[in-house]
Amino acid sequence: MPKLGAEPIRRAALVKATIETVGEAGSLEVTVAQIARRAGMSSALAHHYFGSKEQIFLAAMRAILTLYGAEVRGALATADTPESRLRAIVAGSFAQGSFRRETISAWLNFYVLAQTNPQAHRLLRIYQRRLRSNLRHELRPLVGARAQAVARGLGAMIDGVYIRAALADDAPDRDYALDIVNEYIDRELEGTP
Amino acid sequence: MPKLGAEPIRRAALVKATIETVGEAGSLEVTVAQIARRAGMSSALAHHYFGSKEQIFLAAMRAILTLYGAEVRGALATADTPESRLRAIVAGSFAQGSFRRETISAWLNFYVLAQTNPQAHRLLRIYQRRLRSNLRHELRPLVGARAQAVARGLGAMIDGVYIRAALADDAPDRDYALDIVNEYIDRELEGTP
DNA sequence: TTTTTTGTTGATTGACGAGTCAATAAACTT
């Protein structure tokens, strides 16, 4: 039954299945067979398209970070003042697409993978750098010289909220997450209008 | 050459070796044999004392959290005002004993383990609860009703700084970590003396 | 229509690793 042009569809299905499988298992110790089954194909085909388990993981990680970037960009599109743009970056960080159980859990696991795998490390670095640079850029006109320090704090807090959401029993609460970070922003902007 | 009373020594050696091995590997995918070798014994003996790899991990996790608790308590001992106690909790969180490469990496990995393992989950929960309760207690006289919210933010930020330290290339920088968190505290206490 | 390219899988290989066991030995008890 080979329909041509299957490759991109299969790849996408595998990436999706990887995030789901890793997210559900809460661990990278999932088998290629599990992922492939979820994606509706044999493990041999998964290997055929990606070559190795490592590459499957990296593709999934890229997908997560790409989605994240898209959400932030989307949130930024409607904001024009520095403060609203700053809040938009934060809101984008906790957007529905990214801020869901399996995605958060998968993200955490890929974070761990970055300790071992140089490519994963690089990917995460790029994300962190871009986030901080975005934050700093909007913070500059708001808090001046302190922009650098505040951007670091904000970045750390966002990651912290993520990691805690991964451990929570109940479904991740977007508004709760936003409250925590926005409260910090409120304080920082206070008296510097 | 069996000297009696070896059990506690062997257990401690295994726990230490576990943290080192997991920390260095940056992953829980280490073998019992590796851990045992590092601790200077056969893998059979490790199984003899702990029963399973899972139990070895849990013991190591307990050790990390116990050390962490001790550091915070130590830092608190010399502080008496609410603010100095608050700063002490933070300083204790990044104390030399806990805030080192392998320990941070091991901690992150155990964090992931808590997604799968109920006991690990419980342990981490206890730590989080205690930290937040400590923070809230000192914050109450400082920021009143906002204590709850600030404690959450601080807790998240501390975890965030940890997770980022795990990914940094260079050795974890205690002062840098402290700066980030203390800056946040400065802001929160501003205007509420 | 033969050939090539693309898609697909069941079966197999080869490695690795958790946990068990039987055996050995030194201490301690009676």
Next chain:
DNA sequence: AAGTTTATTGACTCGTCAATCAACAAAAAA
């Protein structure tokens, strides 16, 4: 001295899993 408890390990079992391969099928190209 005989028996028991504690310490210790090499060798083995048994399962799992990533990766490969041979083979088959259908579309496209020749």
